[in-house]
Amino acid sequence: MCGIVGYTGKRKAAGVLLHGLSMLEYRGYDSAGLAVLGEDGQIRMEKATGKLYHLDKKTEHGERLPGRSGIGHTRWATHGEPNEKNAHPHVSGEWKQGAGNFTDSDVIGVHNGIIENQTELREKLLRHGYTFYSDTDTEVAVKLVDYYLKKYQIGPIDAINRMMVRVRGSYALVLMFRDRPGEIYAARKDSPMIIGVADGETFLASDVPAILDYTRTVYYIDNYQAARILPGEVHFFDLNGDEISLSPVTISWEPKAAEKNGYEHFMMKEICEQPDALRNTLTHYLKDGELDFSQAGLDSGLLGGIRSVCIAACGSAWHAGVAARYAIEELAELPVRVELASEFRYRKLLLSPKDLLIVISQSGETADTLEALRIAKRKGIPTLAIVNVQGSGIAREADHVLYTLAGPEIAVATTKAFSCQLLLMYALAVQLAYVRNKIEKERYLYYVHELRHLPDKAADCISAKEKVQRLAAKLAGANDVFFIGRGADYAVSLEGSLKLKEISYIHSEAYAAGELKHGTISLIEKGTPVIGILTQSSVSEKTLSNMFECKARGASLLAVVSGEALSDGGAALKEEDDASEWRWIRVPEADELFAGLLAVIPLQLLGYYTSVSRGLDVDKPRNLAKSVTVE
Numbered sequence: 001m002c003g004i005v006g007y008t009g010k011r012k013a014a015g016v017l018l019h020g021l022s023m024l025e026y027r028g029y030d031s032a033g034l035a036v037l038g039e040d041g042q043i044r045m046e047k048a049t050g051k052l053y054h055l056d057k058k059t060e061h062g063e064r065l066p067g068r069s070g071i072g073h074t075r076w077a078t079h080g081e082p083n084e085k086n087a088h089p090h091v092s093g094e095w096k097q098g099a100g101n102f103t104d105s106d107v108i109g110v111h112n113g114i115i116e117n118q119t120e121l122r123e124k125l126l127r128h129g130y131t132f133y134s135d136t137d138t139e140v141a142v143k144l145v146d147y148y149l150k151k152y153q154i155g156p157i158d159a160i161n162r163m164m165v166r167v168r169g170s171y172a173l174v175l176m177f178r179d180r181p182g183e184i185y186a187a188r189k190d191s192p193m194i195i196g197v198a199d200g201e202t203f204l205a206s207d208v209p210a211i212l213d214y215t216r217t218v219y220y221i222d223n224y225q226a227a228r229i230l231p232g233e234v235h236f237f238d239l240n241g242d243e244i245s246l247s248p249v250t251i252s253w254e255p256k257a258a259e260k261n262g263y264e265h266f267m268m269k270e271i272c273e274q275p276d277a278l279r280n281t282l283t284h285y286l287k288d289g290e291l292d293f294s295q296a297g298l299d300s301g302l303l304g305g306i307r308s309v310c311i312a313a314c315g316s317a318w319h320a321g322v323a324a325r326y327a328i329e330e331l332a333e334l335p336v337r338v339e340l341a342s343e344f345r346y347r348k349l350l351l352s353p354k355d356l357l358i359v360i361s362q363s364g365e366t367a368d369t370l371e372a373l374r375i376a377k378r379k380g381i382p383t384l385a386i387v388n389v390q391g392s393g394i395a396r397e398a399d400h401v402l403y404t405l406a407g408p409e410i411a412v413a414t415t416k417a418f419s420c421q422l423l424l425m426y427a428l429a430v431q432l433a434y435v436r437n438k439i440e441k442e443r444y445l446y447y448v449h450e451l452r453h454l455p456d457k458a459a460d461c462i463s464a465k466e467k468v469q470r471l472a473a474k475l476a477g478a479n480d481v482f483f484i485g486r487g488a489d490y491a492v493s494l495e496g497s498l499k500l501k502e503i504s505y506i507h508s509e510a511y512a513a514g515e516l517k518h519g520t521i522s523l524i525e526k527g528t529p530v531i532g533i534l535t536q537s538s539v540s541e542k543t544l545s546n547m548f549e550c551k552a553r554g555a556s557l558l559a560v561v562s563g564e565a566l567s568d569g570g571a572a573l574k575e576e577d578d579a580s581e582w583r584w585i586r587v588p589e590a591d592e593l594f595a596g597l598l599a600v601i602p603l604q605l606l607g608y609y610t611s612v613s614r615g616l617d618v619d620k621p622r623n624l625a626k627s628v629t630v631e
């Protein structure tokens, strides 16, 4: 959601901050702002609504804000509408629009997260003579720090600690103090923040890509910890104000991994990176030709003793869970529940320490998924996280972590992280089956072999993209689209439908194919596109019949077919291939348990090309944020 950056060092801070914010644009935002402390002791700030280039223009590429330390923010509105008044940074004093960009406030801050008791705190501060110019909870937090600073005549760390004790909610709060030139202060609870150190300069950001061009040595600050940041050094403090020592971590991502590298959009780049991402992910967990999850502490003792699996995730990651359920149940014969993490906390938790909770998350910061993990941990249930972002909250809190090695994913709509999640879940299903003696060694090695071939087959799916591009041109004018499938194909339908709607803004729904007749079929009109996923031979003929039922009511059909999933129906399909309203896409043959990973690729491409042909912002669709760090 919001993006935070901070810098102190030898460079012109505003340029570094603007660059950092541009690398965080993918997180989603509707206004942006900067504050820089100049060598003349003046703090200058500027804010702008809309895209970052407005701020860039207003500050003349940062030149109007001279100074070597500063903070910046892109805001995704939660409290208060997206206007300049509500944009960050916020100040402890008064803010006047266009007042020469100077602020005489003592404390200035940017914040991600939500302060839940902001109304109560606002009233308290009003009683003590503070006035408010914005609707934001951030202004409350900044003024609260100022209040403690002055009331108790204490330093920034002590004032921040008092603030942390008093507020409820989540925050990554980054502050500058007028009387502390060159210093930045930070505090965190349940909102991501990293601090990167290089020679003579220090960077702060809510997300890795913002600092990747400058350093890969980072510190992860934990809940209820504060930091004092100086050029080239950082000091950490606990809630008592005692200095603590944290160890730096080296980020494995290459700086150029977060760049477009000649692609028009990040989404297409990330779709095309899937074969490598899949290969890297699988290879990481292969040893002597067998799967090996022992580095994550998942040995056969643990995997063999599980009674059932519960998967919790949001959005596409939840779809990966739905798809994985079929593979785990089929191979390992374990009962699997798949829960929306956003609903998890409202259900009675009928899990025991003999069960395993798996959370799936690209960002590792999705608030609801993190909360599901915490609920399970509080009940003593073993937890496993499938995560892409190293050092993220979920990765740090789960008992066991399997990393997808997809690299940074910048496009809001997930593609490569999703397919890597799916691959790891398939691999886990195979391993569970083997250690639980549900499959013989020979079968086990066959499945491992099948998994190893998925990256090359994914590359074949991508190389057929021109055909999908032609089909997308037809889809671009649709009002409603339906995706249908049975079994594992239903999971693919869910993901295909989300990919289309989130970036093309065309209404689409995914249905288990057998459900259409129970209501939805009344929505089919002449020309309504119905996309059937046909990778499962045991049910494909049935799905095909459901597609023909739609065709009889005017639908235009598109089939995504894998290998020999259709026998007789396949012949019928072939005959229809050239008919004007009938189109199909074939993906390479794979074991049916894993075919969903391939079938989803043309659907990613379909969403992408449909969005492009509608002239939309593919990488940053409206209203969406890359990581959803609030409930």
Ligand code: F6R
Residues within 6 Å of the ligand: 314, 315, 316, 317, 318, 360, 361, 362, 363, 364, 365, 366, 369, 412, 413, 414, 498, 499, 502, 626, 627, 628
């Ligand atoms: C859709 C998409 C989202 C995410 C969801 C969970 O393309 O990307 O639905 O899958 O917001 O995010 P993570 O995986 O970061 O927990």
